[in-house]
Amino acid sequence: MKKTPNMQFENSLEFAQKLDREDPMATYRDQFLFPKVNGKDAIYFVGNSLGLQPKIAKDYVDEIMKDWAELGVEGHFYADKPWWDYHERFSEKLSKVVGASPSEVTVMNTLTVNLHLLMTSFYRPEGKRFKIVCEEKAFPSDQYMVASQVRFHGYDPSEAIVELKKRDGEQNFRLEDILSTIREVGEECALVLIGGVNYYTGQVFDMKTITKVGHEVGAMVGWDLAHAAGNIELQLSDWDVDFAAWCSYKYMNSGPGNASGCFINKRFHGKKDIPRFEGWWGHNKDRRFLMEPEFQPEPTANAWQISNAPVLSLAPYLASLQLFDEVGMKKLIAKRNQIVAFLEYVLHDIDRQVDSNFEVITPANQEERGTQLSVFLHGEGKELFRYLMDQGVMLDWREPNVIRLAPAPFYCSYEDVFRFGQILKEGILSKQK
Incomplete structure (x- = not known):
């Protein structure tokens, strides 16, 4: 366990699901469209590169297309x-x-x-x-x-x-x-x-x-x-x-x-x-x-x-x-702080379990970071990144050996974070065999 100002974390599915049940923003996940990998929703940690599509976005675009079709140039002044x-x-x-x-x-x-x-x-x-x-x-x-x-x-x-x-x-x-x-x-x-x-x-x-x-x-x-x-x-x-x-x-x-x-x-x-x-x-x-x-x-x-x-x-x-x-930004930031702290905890816990050498280069001070954690995968190469992507974890690679993880609070869940940790662990151990 790791104690934070709010709670003690556990790297378990049950604990992650408990956090999701208690998350006041959990319902917003259903308002976004997720890409599929292997027939399942991706674990999408690249909101710092391209955010997911809100389902209502199509309605807003369709409204303009309809006005254009029905009003032509008059849409400039008489569209809704x-x-x-x-x-x-x-x-x-x-x-x-x-x-x-x-x-x-x-x-x-x-x-x-x-x-x-x-x-x-x-x-x-x-x-x-x-x-x-x-x-x-x-x-x-x-x-x-x-x-x-x-x-x-x-x-x-x-x-x-x-x-x-x-x-x-x-x-x-x-x-x-x-x-x-x-x-x-x-x-x-x-x-x-x-x-x-x-x-x-x-x-x-x-x-x-x-x-x-x-x-x-x-x-x-x-x-x-x-x-x-x-x-x-x-x-x-x-x-x-x-x-x-x-x-x-x-x-x-x-x-x-x-x-x-x-x-x-x-x-x-x-x-x-x-x-x-x-x-x-x-x-x-x-x-x-x-x-x-x-x-x-x-x-x-x-x-x-x-x-x-x-x-x-x-x-x-x-x-x-x-x-x-x-x-509102206040609620978004509150979830951001907790889900990023949970991700940091899971990373360190997996690092300990597999005896690897991860280095989180994003500041540990909550006031000096946002949604993104950047991690040096010392001893691991791009092969691990490709493994994660193949297993449905969408994340970002930066040379020479850094992955960027951004669990956007609007649509990422604590279960996503837990499952990412397990896939990361499997990827490292499979290479060690």
């Missing part, structure tokens, strides 16, 4: 959910997920596109203030984006990009090292742009403190929340973040490659002179169809909208957001 302001239906519900005012949130484009667009407004190098602070080995798309932005402004990435470093032999970043680097760059720092949750290790950064120190040196501070939105508690308004963006297809279950959410601090709303790539869907809504030549920005984050909303792709996101609004 008119298309011309479809994106506005996200603001209130999504603001609760990310801790913002509804006016500070919008949905458009995809993640890297939005980060580029936001950097147009918030990365404005001038004189000696031209450097960007980001984490080393960030997700490759972010690395490419940042490098291309500094080159676009005429700088050498090797001079303009300052990477936060981990200490030798350590898997995670230390807060004191992050803050000291920002302070050291000081008046040369134009922008701090970090992933709120590190995609590789699952480490959650202290966004409040980092944002504060970034502002103290006079820099803008933005966050890539791809692995944070719908996963951890966010208070973007209270933390005084300048901007943020996130994809919706991981923990928010909107479908592959789907639309991105954006946060833009209300300090920047209603300004005509802010640098920004503009389009007619960011123009004053009440005057949009007057086709005026001069841009008048919407007085909200919607000023950063460019084109009319892609409603067919937004529909699954709106469906999933309905579930988030029903449950």
Whole structure:
């Protein structure tokens, strides 16, 4: 047994089933569609890569298809959910997920596109203030984006990009090292742009403190929340973040490659002179169809909208957001904490039973992690990963020898965690025979 602040865990089927019976969110599992492996529902631990499809998503898409068939172009104004302001239906519900005012949130484009667009407004190098602070080995798309932005402004990435470093032999970043680097760059720092949750290790950064120190040196501070939105508690308004963006297809279950959410601090709303790539869907809504030549920005984050909303792709996101609004982040996080703690316990128990050498590289501190546990399988290779996949455990492999496990609280059960442990044990022992 392992004692936690809430209970003592046991690595048994009976105990896992007891946790499921007591789980106030257990019924939501039935609201998602699971892929089948060997005729059975997969044990799906890749919600950090692509969330499962909510069953109601099809209804939301079918509604638009029906309106399109029956109304044609008139669907823009006379559909049950008119298309011309479809994106506005996200603001209130999504603001609760990310801790913002509804006016500070919008949905458009995809993640890297939005980060580029936001950097147009918030990365404005001038004189000696031209450097960007980001984490080393960030997700490759972010690395490419940042490098291309500094080159676009005429700088050498090797001079303009300052990477936060981990200490030798350590898997995670230390807060004191992050803050000291920002302070050291000081008046040369134009922008701090970090992933709120590190995609590789699952480490959650202290966004409040980092944002504060970034502002103290006079820099803008933005966050890539791809692995944070719908996963951890966010208070973007209270933390005084300048901007943020996130994809919706991981923990928010909107479908592959789907639309991105954006946060833009209300300090920047209603300004005509802010640098920004503009389009007619960011123009004053009440005057949009007057086709005026001069841009008048919407007085909200919607000023950063460019084109009319892609409603067919937004529909699954709106469906999933309905579930988030029903449950609320508080309940999701409560289950997340317990199911991840149970997974960690099962991993250590199996490790002990098979005399293997697993290393959980995600921080043990609950405040520094979300749904994901990243595990070094020392002594085990990709053969074990393939065995797990063949046995119906869907998980993620990262070089050189790491599996990422993300038991999303909406649809993963404690029995899933137990059964994963047994399959993991069988896979290791079968290789030892």
